Amino acid sequence: MPTPTIPDHVSRQLAATPKAQLVDMLYQMLLGRRYEERCAEMYALQKIGGFCHLYIGQEAVAIGALSTLRPDDLIITAYREHVHAIVKGCDPGRVMAELFGRRDGVSRGKGGSMHLFDREKGMLGGHGIVGGHIPLATGTAFAAKYQQKDYVTLCFFGEAAVNIGTFHESLNMAALWKLPVIYIVENNRFGMGTAIERSSAIYDVAQRACAYDMASETVDGMDVLAMREVVGRAVDLARREHAPTLIEARCYRFMGHSMSDPVHGHYRTKEEVQEQKQQDPIRSYADILTAAGLVDQARVEELDRKAREVTEQAIQFADASPEPSPDALFEDVYAMPYGPFTRSEQ
Amino acid sequence: MALITYRDALNQALREELRRDPAVFLMGEEVGVYQGAYKVSKGLLQEFGPQRIVDTPITEEGFSGVGIGAAMAGLRPIVEMMTWNFSLVAIDQIVNGAAKMLYMSGGQFNIPIVFRGPGGAAHQLAAQHSQSLEAWYASVPGLKVVAPSTPYDAKGLLKSAIRDDDPVIFMEGETLYGSKGEVPDEEYTIPLGVSDVKRTGTDVTVVAWSKMVTVALKAAETLAADGISCEVIDLRTLRPLDDAPILESVRKTNRCVILEEGWPYAGVGAQIAYQVQQAAFGDLDAPVTRVTGTDVPMPYAKNLEHMAMPSPARLIAAVREVLYLD
Numbered sequence: 001m002p003t004p005t006i007p008d009h010v011s012r013q014l015a016a017t018p019k020a021q022l023v024d025m026l027y028q029m030l031l032g033r034r035y036e037e038r039c040a041e042m043y044a045l046q047k048i049g050g051f052c053h054l055y056i057g058q059e060a061v062a063i064g065a066l067s068t069l070r071p072d073d074l075i076i077t078a079y080r081e082h083v084h085a086i087v088k089g090c091d092p093g094r095v096m097a098e099l100f101g102r103r104d105g106v107s108r109g110k111g112g113s114m115h116l117f118d119r120e121k122g123m124l125g126g127h128g129i130v131g132g133h134i135p136l137a138t139g140t141a142f143a144a145k146y147q148q149k150d151y152v153t154l155c156f157f158g159e160a161a162v163n164i165g166t167f168h169e170s171l172n173m174a175a176l177w178k179l180p181v182i183y184i185v186e187n188n189r190f191g192m193g194t195a196i197e198r199s200s201a202i203y204d205v206a207q208r209a210c211a212y213d214m215a216s217e218t219v220d221g222m223d224v225l226a227m228r229e230v231v232g233r234a235v236d237l238a239r240r241e242h243a244p245t246l247i248e249a250r251c252y253r254f255m256g257h258s259m260s261d262p263v264h265g266h267y268r269t270k271e272e273v274q275e276q277k278q279q280d281p282i283r284s285y286a287d288i289l290t291a292a293g294l295v296d297q298a299r300v301e302e303l304d305r306k307a308r309e310v311t312e313q314a315i316q317f318a319d320a321s322p323e324p325s326p327d328a329l330f331e332d333v334y335a336m337p338y339g340p341f342t343r344s345e346q
Numbered sequence: 347m348a349l350i351t352y353r354d355a356l357n358q359a360l361r362e363e364l365r366r367d368p369a370v371f372l373m374g375e376e377v378g379v380y381q382g383a384y385k386v387s388k389g390l391l392q393e394f395g396p397q398r399i400v401d402t403p404i405t406e407e408g409f410s411g412v413g414i415g416a417a418m419a420g421l422r423p424i425v426e427m428m429t430w431n432f433s434l435v436a437i438d439q440i441v442n443g444a445a446k447m448l449y450m451s452g453g454q455f456n457i458p459i460v461f462r463g464p465g466g467a468a469h470q471l472a473a474q475h476s477q478s479l480e481a482w483y484a485s486v487p488g489l490k491v492v493a494p495s496t497p498y499d500a501k502g503l504l505k506s507a508i509r510d511d512d513p514v515i516f517m518e519g520e521t522l523y524g525s526k527g528e529v530p531d532e533e534y535t536i537p538l539g540v541s542d543v544k545r546t547g548t549d550v551t552v553v554a555w556s557k558m559v560t561v562a563l564k565a566a567e568t569l570a571a572d573g574i575s576c577e578v579i580d581l582r583t584l585r586p587l588d589d590a591p592i593l594e595s596v597r598k599t600n601r602c603v604i605l606e607e608g609w610p611y612a613g614v615g616a617q618i619a620y621q622v623q624q625a626a627f628g629d630l631d632a633p634v635t636r637v638t639g640t641d642v643p644m645p646y647a648k649n650l651e652h653m654a655m656p657s658p659a660r661l662i663a664a665v666r667e668v669l670y671l672d
Contacts, residue, residue: 074419076415105452106452107450107451107452107454108452108453109452110449110450110451110452111450111451111452115450115451117450117451117452117454117455118454119451119454119455124415124418124455125447125450125451125455128442129438129442132411132438132439132442132443133411133443134411135407135408135409135410135411135412135414135415135439136411136412136414136415136418136443137415138408138411138412138415139411139412139413139414139415139416139417139418139419140415140416140418140419141415142412142415142416143415143416143418143419143420143421144419146371146397146416146421147419147420147421165407165408165435166407166408166411169403169405169407169408169409169411170408170411170412172403172405172408173402173403173405173408173409173412176403331453332448332449332452332453333448333449333487333488334448334488334490334512335448335456335458335511335512336510336511336512337586
């Protein structure tokens with residue numbers, strides 16, 4: 001039972017959310033954590049190549065946000081998106097196969113870590129140009145309104161993307177045309193190694209919505225139930241009134257920007273990272289569920305064991321998947337290839 | 347057959363495709379209430395309403411991305427660039443988004459979208475408003491690039507572009523909008539990727555597209571008076587490139603001159619010259635030659651602008667050169 005020391009939003013969410021879902025959210029956070037830890041190892045073993053951006057520390061953002069969606073809702077993300085993809089329903093094995101560059105990857109091995117796509121699950125990618133996907137989310141929301149459907153689009157990006165033109169162009173159109181899109185800024189304080197204070201004239205990202213007369217919220221992105229509450233409100237607004245919201249989720253990444261970065265580097269101190277790790281979103285949430293009597297230590301350990309097992313199975317699946325066939329090089333350049341093109345270029 | 351303008355031919359294509367498929371919509375600056383900066387979309391707002399004829403803010407990168415996102419969700423957008431010069435602020439969306447989405451998603455998300463608008467120089471619009479950017483887009487795998495020269499081609503190719511399941515860069519000639527030509531009364535389409543011989547000849551193969559086809563035909567007329575017979579091939583589509591008819595023609599004429607409004611460096615003509623020498627080296631009696639826009643930003647002054655543009659006189663000189671007549 002909630003006690004008076006428990007924040008109101010926690011009480012509300014505990015009361016309003018099915019118990020099985022509350023526990024499943026903890027499992028998803030554990031899965032996201034274990035999966036990314038193993039991705040770091042797979043990168044070190046050179047099974048994963050290219051750029052690889054891990055989500056460790058930020059799990060509450062994606063899991064809280066996605067817990068509010070219907071299966072037909074869409075998400076579109078930047079390139080730190082392994083966990084978003086899995087939580088949206090992509091098969092963990094097929095995601096790992098994609099990271100390994102294998103035939104059974106969600107993008108058939110041609111996208112990699114930054115370009116996870118799954119049409120069936122409403123995962124519209126993984127995009128690698130900062131801010132480049134924000135107009136795409138605005139476009140899927142435009143389509144929802146055009147088709148007179150009530151699916152919504154969640155668009156995830158980092159706080160550094162709020163200084164690029166596409167962010168402003170998109171917010172303007174979404175507000176002007178009243179589009180059912182929710183822009184979720186994952187403010188982990190650093191755009192690669194540049195602190196928000198060194199890149200933004202305004203640190204309070206949610207204030208940016210004022211310029212477009214758009215609804216906005218600031219939320220503790222280390223608190224999965226706070227994320228669920230705030231995003232749930234925005235999803236309702238989008239579904240009911242076709243109106244957009246800008247949400248700033250304040251969070252922290254426990255790893256470097258990408259696998260080629262050290263954990264803290266020159267731009268933040270080891271002490272700062274250590275201090276932030278004390279606010280681990282998974283531990284906090286496990287404590288809440290324990291206090292509420294929904295899980296005990298043994299149950300948490302069981303969920304963690306399952307998360308590790310699913311991750312290991314994903315790695316086994318990826319390892320067993322063959323490389324793409326050489327023919328795949330020329331496939332899917334065009335949906336409607338023409339004779340002259342194939343003659344000249346192949 | 348009716349004699350109509352290039353502008354009206356495009357307007358007919360838009361109207362017919364909007365009627366045919368409710369997933370098709372047009373968006374861009376001034377396409378609705380204003381009736382189109384060049385009046386290509388005249389009357390469409392009245393027939394189809396503001397949901398399908400969407401006036402946008404001046405936000406090319408933003409609305410290009412909105413179009414791509416809408417295409418990912420099942421629509422078939424036509425995005426108008428008021429001129430192709432303005433597409434440079436949207437090129438990330440076109441190149442990093444539209445062109446690559448199918449490939450990097452492993453075949454899951456094709457982007458059936460048309461980006462269209464006028465390109466090339468008009469009259470004294472100076473450096474920022476006089477560019478021929480087809481080589482930029484034609485170099486990108488995943489894009490198709492179309493540049494019609496006549497009302498007949500414009501209508502048939504635009505209809506095919508709208509029905510195509512890939513992103514199509516459709517470049518209209520800014521100074522061609524008022525030009526007239528015969529267009530059938532009944533419905534027709536022209537497949538992308540198929541060139542057209544606009545004039546048959548035996549002495550020199552001239553390859554051109556868009557407005558340069560009219561320059562080539564004018565020069566061919568003058569040369570004919572001197573007994574020189576030019577074959578003028580209108581590429582119509584720059585990517586995919588219909589190279590077989592060019593090679594076939596060169597095997598007959600043994601000479602090839604490429605006429606291009608854009609800059610010479612890494613231009614479309616450079617690619618064609620490469621392919622011709624590669625495939626028909628033994629058939630050539632002279633080096634493949636190009637007549638292009640001058641390698642400078644477009645000047646404003648009338649005399650300088652004239653010097654910077656390919657002209658019938660320059661093409662005639664090049665043709666005479668490959669025939670070793672001067």
